[in-house]
Amino acid sequence: MKDRHAYLLEPLKQSLVFKRLLAYAKPHWKWLTVAFILLVGGTGAEILGPILVKIFIDDYLTQGIFDTQPLVLLAAGYLGLHFSAAIMNYAQLLMFQKVALGIIQELRIDVFKKVEKLGLSFFDQFPAGGLVSRITNDTEQVKELYVSVMAVFVQNIVFLIGVFIAMFYLNVQLALFCLFILPFLVVIMQLYRKFSSRYYAEMSEKLSQLNARLNESIQGMAIIQVFRQERRMNREFQEINQKHHEAWYKSIKLDGLLLRPAVDVISILALVMVLSYFGIVSLNSPVEIGVLYAFVNYLDRFFEPVNQMMQRLSIFQQALISAGRVFRLMDHDELAPGKTGTDSPGISRGVVEFKDVTFSYDGKQDVLKNISFKVKEGGTLALVGHTGSGKSSIINLLMRFYTPGKGEILIDGHSLTTFEDKELREKTGLVLQDPFLFFGDIRHNIKLYDDRISEADVIDAARFVHADSFIDRMPQGYDSPVGERGSTFSSGQRQLLSFARTMAKKPKILILDEATASVDTETETEIQKALEKMRLGRTTIAIAHRLSTIKDADHILVLHQGEIVERGTHDSLLKEEGLYHKMYLLQQGVQKLENPL
Structure with missing residues (x-):
């Protein structure tokens, strides 16, 4: 580099x-x-x-x-x-x-x-x-x-x-x-x-x-x-x-x-x-x-x-x-990874599979090592681990922001490299921990100037994630101005707007990169309710900051230094008393100290 x-x-x-x-x-x-x-x-x-x-x-x-x-x-x-x-x-x-x-x-x-x-x-x-x-x-x-x-x-x-x-x-x-x-x-x-x-x-x-x-x-x-x-x-x-x-x-x-x-x-x-x-x-x-x-x-x-x-x-x-x-x-030839081959498959089920994927940002030190997993249609996979364990790197590879050094990534049985950019972006919704809002107004930050998204779709998406509760209180409603990077809104409001933006696309695959980390407890409760509805009929991959939010995940992967060290459900991982168990006890202890009553 x-x-x-x-x-x-x-x-x-x-x-x-x-x-x-x-x-x-x-x-x-x-x-x-x-x-x-x-x-x-x-x-x-x-x-x-x-x-x-x-x-x-x-x-x-x-x-x-x-x-x-x-x-x-x-x-x-x-x-x-x-x-x-x-x-x-x-x-x-x-x-x-x-x-x-x-x-x-x-x-x-x-x-x-x-x-x-x-x-x-x-x-x-x-x-x-x-x-x-x-x-x-x-x-x-x-x-x-x-x-x-x-x-x-x-x-x-x-x-x-x-x-x-x-x-x-x-x-x-x-x-x-x-x-x-x-x-x-x-x-x-x-x-x-x-x-x-x-x-x-x-x-x-x-x-x-x-x-x-x-x-x-x-x-x-x-x-x-x-x-x-x-x-x-x-x-x-x-x-x-x-x-x-x-x-x-x-x-x-x-x-x-x-x-x-x-x-x-x-x-x-x-x-x-x-x-x-x-x-x-x-x-x-x-x-x-x-x-x-x-x-x-x-x-x-x-x-x-x-x-x-x-x-x-x-x-x-x-x-x-x-x-x-x-x-x-x-x-400069450092272009974003794009489609290869002549096939142009579509994303209909949203089945995601990683096969022995290894990846390095600098070509020297691997941040992911032989990662393999499969998420069934409509299933929910949670990724947990300490900072630097490789969680976000998995998301970056799935979004085709980077190309893996070894291994293969499949969606619905087709290689990730065979999908058109339009198909991949339209069928995949991404919500980041630090949401980015554009200068303009609320309406266009939700629909992103996509004429296929109607006014009704914008309102439905905002209601779906409970963003309408604060939008309706604003004097100009959906025409309310948005400053650079959304500086005029709280972190929770920015996150809710990014949720609405994602749901307006009606994606088949939903990717959440610690999406509730910047939200207060009350707002998180509302978002969790929305997430339950969002996951219905969609394949969901979530990076979890708070382990209490992924108890109902179908499968949980525990990452450490770029490798999967544990995998299973919430209950099975607690029974193993490994790294996940230690992380869970640590968070429970912190929560008790913060809320002694």
Whole structure:
């Protein structure tokens, strides 16, 4: 698992990342084609402007010719070029931006879909804050690539090509001299990319760690305050924040050295070269002022887009690093276990069987060893044992959250791997010790936006588990708002709502993972009555926290260190006077101490 986790932190080759980003633009080729045509048109209009000024200076101003008609045509042409350039540049920029936002929308949906398909083994290892950072911060950086970089790069590259064409039109020899500027610019860009990629990768990773620490701190704030861990958490947060700051500072120093200042030096040298050339030429022959003006103008226009591209190199580099992190996540193959084979059986009886199942989370230490049992249709199996004995692991395997290392799990005689996800999830109901409620209202937390569950089904399910007793007392009833994770409800109310959610599906197999552990005694009594009705006609597997709640179970398995050490009914296990007997006496003693009367 650690190797898989480390794999996600390794950088992808930037050329491959860039190709994948461009692939997202293929579905938008029509819009991009129109935008590119407008871009070429707008760029051409901007480049022709100095040519018209050159014609005015050399053919009319220096010659003292002031014919009204040609001058009006030149002025109208010059203004027309500027207006048309402004309109076309606005339109192409709008189109490029529209395509860019559409691409990022697709990318975010793709990465979120991939995260939903990942197995629980992945979430066991990867911090939630890091995932949030990749789906939000990293994709936001990629958005800047399309919005702030790609359009500018394309526009400026086209503009530079146009500038060189105009330069060659004016003076071939001088234009060839200016070509020698390009290698120096390419060297600066390569140096910047080489060093900045290291800094931005470190910045992105530290930002993920900051998000992970924030997520952990906010969720565990009660524990932090109870155990007075504020100073320690603050110190650790400051350490990560300092490393993030140092990486940022390194990138800022690199930007200050290799971006505009270096390009400005080259532009000054180029201007000196051009002026020197015209100065030397003027010693032997007259110099056309219009050509000098146009060349200096083009030289200035040449370096402005270069500066724009250099200043966006930092955004470009950050975007490639962020995109690489996103693609690493999208390429991750730790998917949730799914269906295999061509058969698609259905769950009709709910007979569950484990055959010599062995399982390990890390591939090294087995948490389950040769587990075998069978639960008949409509029967109830209880799993008991100390913490870490493997009870929840059996549930996780039955829900196909993980794949067993050895052995086989059967439902109705068919291998668990042959069932479609839809069939398995619809016919299996799971209630956890710590129920999870979604932000919204009570009604949609019970039906989970399933249109097949009617309003009557929602109400019946709530009544079935006695959740209606507190829902009906609320001013808005089933429309009452539910805060994040159900924070506005008591633990007992959250558990009752999770019971109602499960029963609304009418599952064939019912799995209870210490479902009454968070409920008070009075509420537990009500739930036990509901459980008796819930178990009728359903196969039930229950992890028991209180042994008194499983007295009527058909079969009880006692687990210890991943193995079944005892099995039987409540009465038969008490007669054996083994581990179950000791656990029962211990709980009875605690209950007597808590309730001496």
